[in-house]
Each structure stands twice: as structure tokens, then as C-alpha cells.
Amino acid sequence: MGVLNVTPDSFSDGGRWASTDAAIIHALDLQSQGADLIDVGGESTRPGAGRVAPAEEQSRVIPVISELARQGLSISVDTLNSSTAAAAAAAGAQIINDVSGGLADPQMASIAARSGLTYVAMHWRAHAPKMDDLAVYGDVVAEVRAELVSRVDMLTAAGLPPEKIVLDPGLGFSKLPDHNWRLLAHLDAFADLGFPVMVGASRKRFLAGVLPADAGVLERDLPTAVVSVLAAQAGAWAVRVHDVAATRTALNVLALADSARMGP
Numbered sequence: 001m002g003v004l005n006v007t008p009d010s011f012s013d014g015g016r017w018a019s020t021d022a023a024i025i026h027a028l029d030l031q032s033q034g035a036d037l038i039d040v041g042g043e044s045t046r047p048g049a050g051r052v053a054p055a056e057e058q059s060r061v062i063p064v065i066s067e068l069a070r071q072g073l074s075i076s077v078d079t080l081n082s083s084t085a086a087a088a089a090a091a092g093a094q095i096i097n098d099v100s101g102g103l104a105d106p107q108m109a110s111i112a113a114r115s116g117l118t119y120v121a122m123h124w125r126a127h128a129p130k131m132d133d134l135a136v137y138g139d140v141v142a143e144v145r146a147e148l149v150s151r152v153d154m155l156t157a158a159g160l161p162p163e164k165i166v167l168d169p170g171l172g173f174s175k176l177p178d179h180n181w182r183l184l185a186h187l188d189a190f191a192d193l194g195f196p197v198m199v200g201a202s203r204k205r206f207l208a209g210v211l212p213a214d215a216g217v218l219e220r221d222l223p224t225a226v227v228s229v230l231a232a233q234a235g236a237w238a239v240r241v242h243d244v245a246a247t248r249t250a251l252n253v254l255a256l257a258d259s260a261r262m263g264p
């Protein structure tokens with residue numbers, strides 16, 4: 001899943017694809033790098049980001065989704081807002097990627113159920129201003145797992161078929177670095193729930209821990225690609241990344257190593 005932030009302020013690529021034309025060019029480039037899906041977002045969820053009105057979010061993402069769907073790309077819409085999810089479904093998106101897992105907008109579960117789209121429910125505890133204050137866990141794996149199970153219960157009660165649900169541990173959302181590493185080390189705890197699992201580590205702060213102190217954000221693309229391999233080995237359904245080429249290459253290494261291991 002290639003990241004396409006059509007926003008002026010996303011933490012690692014804000015403003016670069018803010019125009020519709022630039023966004024479409026970048027989406028096609030992500031596809032040529034090997035992306036199976038393009039995740040189109042119009043509101044930055046980085047810590048400290050302010051909220052964006054749904055109308056503004058839709059003005060950013062719907063023209064992009066419409067054109068990319070017209071060109072046959074597989075699109076997810078990264079939104080907390082049910083009105084944006086409904087508009088994206090009408091514009092040709094196949095997936096709703098809701099970082100709040102339905103908590104931010106009470107209408108989202110029913111809108112997602114009615115849309116027939118696949119729905120990614122990510123683990124989340126609060127909007128950006130309060131997010132870091134809630135990074136408190138006794139057992140992060142058990143608690144994130146339990147909270148995602150309660151999200152599934154709410155979503156299915158609203159009519160969303162279980163087979164439409166993808167789960168995501170929400171790396172970097174109300175998590176300290178060691179929480180993220182523990183979640184990555186125990187992805188099986190989420191895969192065991194019987195839903196596809198998505199992982200979004202790309203360029204996130206916790207990856208800085210494996211880099212020199214003066215490393216820039218783009219240097220996190222290498223550890224991101226390594227995490228993509230770890231996620232694939234744990235059976236992840238998708239990884240959400242900015243640098244698709246790096247992850248595609250890393251997954252090619254894994255595929256060749258696996259085939260060599262199973263070969264004669």
C-alpha cells in the first residue's frame with residue numbers, strides 16, 4: 001500500500017502532492033514502483049496536527065480518487081470521517097482506511113457497512129493532541145488486541161461483515177517506541193484473531209532509534225523496508241509505506257530466499 005498524502009502538513013511528505021495533478025502523478029509513480037494499493041489521505045494524523053473539516057478533506061481527496069479509479073488503480077481512502085468515506089466509495093475507492101477504527105465518527109461503522117467496501121480498523125485512542133498522553137499500557141500487546149476486538153464487536157454489530165474487516169495495531173498512535181517494537185514482535189497475536197493484518201511503520205519516529213542521531217526522515221525508508229519483511233514473515237496482508245520501491249525490493253529478497261529454502 002503506497003502512501004499518498006494530499007495534505008499540506010503530513011509529517012514526512014506534507015505539501016509535495018497537495019495539488020490533484022501532482023497527487024495523480026505520484027500515485028502512478030507509486031504504482032510503477034510496485035504498489036498494489038494507493039492510500040489517499042487528506043488529513044494529516046501526525047502528532048500535533050489540527051483537524052481538517054470533512055468538506056476540505058473531500059476537496060483534496062475525491063478528485064484524486066475519482067481519477068485514479070478511472071485509471072483502474074485500487075484505492076483506499078484514509079479518513080476518520082464517514083462523509084468522506086461515503087464520497088470516496090461513490091468515487092470508486094475499494095477500501096476505507098480508518099485510523100480511529102470507527103471511534104472518531106459514530107456514523108462510520110454504518111456507512112462502512114452500507115458501502116460494501118473493505119474496512120481497515122486501526123488501533124487508536126484519541127486525536128493527535130491527546131494521543132501521546134494515552135501511550136500507557138500494562139501489556140501493550142494484550143491491551144491493543146483487546147481494544148481491537150471491541151472495535152470488531154462494534155463494527156459487526158453495526159452490520160459490517162467480518163470478512164470486510166482488516167486490523168492494524170496502529171504503530172505510533174498512542175504508543176511509545178518500545179510499545180511499537182513489542183507490537184511488531186507479536187504480530188501473531190493479531191493474525192490469530194482471524195482477520196487480515198495491516199502494518200504502518202513507514203518513516204515513523206520509533207524507527208529513528210536504529211539510525212544515527214542526525215539522520216533525516218527519509219533515511220527511515222531503509223528500516224521501513226526491513227519492517228516490511230518482518231511484517232510479511234508474520235503473515236501481514238499489507239504494509240503501508242511511502243517508499244514502495246524499497247519495500248518491493250526487500251520483499252523480493254524475502255521471496256527469493258523463501259523459494260530457495262523450499263527448492264530442491
Ligand SMILES: Nc1nc2ncc(COP(=O)(O)O)nc2c(=O)[nH]1
Nearest residue numbers: 010011045046120122168170171200
Ligand atoms: N491503517 C493505517 N493508516 C495510517 N494512516 C496514517 C498513518 C500516519 O502516517 P502518515 O502521516 O505518514 O500518513 N499511519 C497509518 C497506519 O499506521 N495504519
